Amino acid sequence: MSNPLVLASKEIYLKLVHRASRKVKKENDKIVFLLSFSTSSKYALQLLYENFPNQLVVCYTRDSKMIAMGYQKKGCAIFDIDDFSILLKEIVPIVSGSRLVFCDNYFAFLAGISFFSRTKVVQLWHANGAIKSFGLEAKYTENVTKTDKKRYMNVYDKFTHYVVSSKKMTSIFAENYHQKINTLPFGYLPTDLFFDRSWVDKAKKSFSSYYPNNKKTILYVPTYREREKKIPLDFSNLQRQLGNEWQIMVKLHPHDKDHDEIINEPNIITDFYNLDLVQLLPSVDCLITDYSSVPFEYSLANPKGKMIFFCFDYEEYDKEVGIEKDFMEWAPGEVVQTEEALISAVKHSKNQSFSSFNQLWNEYVTGDAGQRLLKWVKKIYDN
Incomplete structure (x- = not known):
């Protein structure tokens, strides 16, 4: 069972995130990339930078700092997700007003974000398939509290689209996240x-x-x-x-x-x-x-x-x-x-x-996942 003090701190964390998010009244034109797996996300980041250099913002966990700094040198704004003051002052306002948010993992702060109705939040998962369970189907979640599970679900609810390589992976996301999955059947970008x-x-x-x-x-x-x-x-x-x-x-x-x-x-x-x-x-x-x-x-x-x-x-x-x-x-x-x-x-x-x-x-994999994703992104911005 979770420690009550830890649970309370997580609740306070999300309330502060939510309060900061609610203050955002205007959309921006940024494409935000929430980065935690630098190796698997490297290809997607490169494509987005080459095609949308002025819109790309990279928000990174500390394990991915080096690749984020590379994009800072190219002129992109970068922010450290693990620094709570930066999260509240910089990241939450940008993410809340963004037209498009890419994630390569589960990011807890998303549970507190209020998005505009037309915002797209895309899960670019850091793997092409799954042998082990994750999310709510992982065995280690059986002993977490209802509050924990609700918080997980609040993050999963934020994802509007999933880039996948197969119907098989679509069903696995649906099962492990307890969600109806809206897929982008482009294939896993690194392939x-x-x-x-x-x-x-x-x-x-x-x-x-x-x-x-x-x-x-x-x-x-x-x-x-x-x-x-x-x-x-x-x-x-x-x-x-x-x-x-x-x-x-x-x-x-x-x-x-x-x-x-x-x-x-x-x-x-x-x-x-x-x-x-x-x-x-x-x-x-x-x-x-x-x-x-x-x-x-x-x-x-x-x-x-x-x-x-x-x-x-x-x-x-x-x-x-x-x-x-x-x-x-x-x-x-x-x-x-x-x-x-x-x-x-x-x-x-x-x-x-x-x-x-x-x-x-790999039924959707044809070697052009990156180009198909870019076409979709451009369509989002043309509308």
Whole structure:
């Protein structure tokens, strides 16, 4: 149960936000981007800046400060969401009067905002699909108070549109947010890159300039876990069993703390020379993950690749967080729970096809999500 003092402080926070929002009597022409996932939102920000440089305002969480500062140098106004005085004095008035607000996550202060009737609030989610539960369907929300749930719903109610890649993701948003979903079926914007042959070639060239191109590449991308947990893999044994034909890379979630069992392993590559995850995927021969959203992009980045799901804590994770009920039916690769089974799955190559997986999860993806979104934005401003 929530601490009464914490609950009271959240109520005061939202009342102050609401009071500041109610003072806004006039619309502005700004496009506000609420930024918390700099990697997944980078492409959308670039497109919006190139086409609406005078309207774009970036409101960022501290984890995304560096990319926001880059747009400040280009002339955009930027504001720190985590600074409450700035939130009340600067962010709330701009957001409340904006014609268009983009979000890449859940932002609590939206619960207190009063928007004009024609304002569009677009959820540009930071993932292309979902294996784990979130929102009101996440298991950890079962014990929150009714007040907490009402506050969550007040945020979800503010979203007028969702950019999605499939009917499947639309239904997942509807289920997890308990909302009727108004979709923009454009596709997940970062996936446009995988349809750009010159970008893919450049990504592969960058990859091969840093890493041996005479070896096959395994990339292990474990999902974020609220309770930090030692990964039950002997990475020395993994490398020994697979041999020198493989190079093993591990990319932790941005919110994860360093795992000593990985960082201290000399044979494991954890230095990516500022290459983003999307830049790695076209060169990865075998993706190993669990409940991360990476598969929904990898299936497009490397359609001839291979996926393995190392779900060593499947039952526990399902109880603590929640896993989509039909995951085992559409998982586009072998699901294993032990190191021995993982090694066997890597060694004994099975033909994989991502065709049915992409039909389910990437049905709207055609490589022009960014242009379709821009067309929609321009239509908003023409009216």
